[in-house]
Amino acid sequence: MSESLASAEKAITSLWDKHLESEFAHKSPEEALATMTNNPRVTIVPTMIGGKGTEDLRNFYAKHFLNQLPPDLEVTSVSRTIGATRIVDELVIRFTHTVQMDWVLPGVPPTGKRIEFAMVVVVYTEGDRISAENLYWDSATIMHQAGLLTDPKLPVLGAESARNMLSHTAPLNELLHRTQR
Known part of the structure; x- marks a missing residue:
């Protein structure tokens, strides 16, 4: 790998890690926005919730995301x-649905259920700032676990699909077997 490519990868990783810290450790819309371009976009693809532009994204972060992170979020x-x-980050997200979470289950009051799901986040950068994020997951898996x-x-x-991402030990083709019974 060339030295300039390694340097670019280190810079983009550092930027993304700083952004994640601003969100999950500090829960700060302003810190998160400081890592982003002047016209950022966040799209949560399954729910089509997020924001375009600084003000829209500030509102999303403050009222529909950072203030709705459950205390046991992993x-x-x-x-x-x-x-x-x-x-591109591939993640497993776990939490107990104890708070309203517009970004995951819009309009659904807390169910008290334990939720686990696989997520993919694609982060785009321009220069030394994040320009966009696209978050993907299977909403049916979440809705099933929420009852x-x-x-x-x-x-x-349910959660077995997320757990398999970590261990790769779950049996495959269970849904196919279910339809053949």
Whole structure:
């Protein structure tokens, strides 16, 4: 790897880690925005919630995300892929649904249920700032664990899919076997 590429990867990693610290350790919209461009965007793809532009994103961070992080929230890294202007983080998220979480389950009051799911975050940068984030996950898995999807005929799994991301020991094709019974 060239020295300049290694330096760029180190800089983008440092920027993303600083952004994550501002969100999860400090819960500070202003600190998070300080790591971003003048026209940032965050899109939570499954719920289409987030923000475009500084003011919209400040509102999202302050009223629908950072103030709605459960006290027992755990984020476990599975993998990180780093490019010249992009990072892709594969994560497992765990929490007890004890607070309203507009960014995960909009309009759903706390269920008290334990939730675990796999998430992928794609982070885009411009220069030395984050320009955009796209977050992806399987909403059906979350709704199933929250007790909102209860039909056993639906092809939906629960926490086992996230747990398998960490251990790779869960049996595969369970949904196929379920349909063949």
